[in-house]
Amino acid sequence: MKYIIAGTDRPGSSTLKLSKYIQGIYKSLGEDVEIIDLLEVKEHLHTGPHYGKDEPGIRPYLDKIAQSDGLIMVCPEYNGSLPGVLKYFIDHWRFPESFEYRPVCFVGLSAGMFGGLRPVEHLQQIFSYRNAFMFPERVFIMASHKVINADGEVQDEAIKALLLQQAKNFGKFTKALSSAKLDANSVIELKKKA
Template sequence: MNWLIISGTNRPQSNTLKVSNHLAGLLKTNLRDQNENVAVLDLQNLPLEIFAPSAYASKPSSFDSFREAVLKADAVISVLPEYNGSAPGVFKYFLDMLPFPQSLQKIPCAFVGLSSGRFGSLRSVEHMQQIFGYRNAFIFPERIFIPAVDKSIDENGKPKEDFIQQLMEQMMIGFILFTRSLRKPS
């Protein structure tokens, strides 16, 4: 199976990318199978051409690998920072650039939020759950919210608090079971 973690911002040196990489490690550890592929999609690497107004009508070939990463994903975890009380605009724009309606359709999807403030990006996660619901994703109900992220993770994106680290491990185990039960070969 292909597991995709989307780091939901293009801000350089983002905490979101650190947390995404940490989650990728946890996912790999818990998958315990050589044939599983875990990838982190860093929106910082989006090609500039995708932001041209012409991209609505015609996608640049430099976007192909991003589109394919989503289309071939069997499961998606979105890691979302809070920007102005919601997810970063680039994340929604990325969704808008994906093929409709096949992207995310009946794909197990989970969400992790993080913010400098007290609410750990609850608002952006709930906002994006609504949008993923519109796209007919199978939404995993457990979420994790990391508040005061600048102080609560280390340089590798690992939570300093054991409680949050344990929540992450439990969430990855639960999401693996959820995905496998929904993606059984017919």
């Protein structure tokens, strides 16, 4: 299963609304995709052991990441970068299995004119450093407060088309990696057999 990471803990965020919209796209393509909402994850980030320790509250989220067929990162821009809660969550992921050979795609959004370009590039630095497979078709949404309405519907036809194209092609990308046994889950299985 693929997971959409709604990259902020802000209540009622456009990020979560957009994540639900993207989930609907995948569902229309016949793929079941689950959302990891950082508002829910947040309460488990501040209890118990940290950084790589398998604390029970956060374990289900870490298991989902480490077993995913692919990750769809939906990231808003906060002060020229990604939200701290998203980086803190990523810092809890198990290494190397959560990152290496894991297919990842990116959607950025911001109220400003760059559409979340900076936080997506910062995320790409993290995932590149940790040897993930990064899908090259990124989507950036400028003036997100105008593009995504209160009901979570995307109002811009060009953005709708880009999100649909990304979902279709990310599906092909993950299938190609899996069929060649190059994706994270295949590599983990091969290491177990070795």
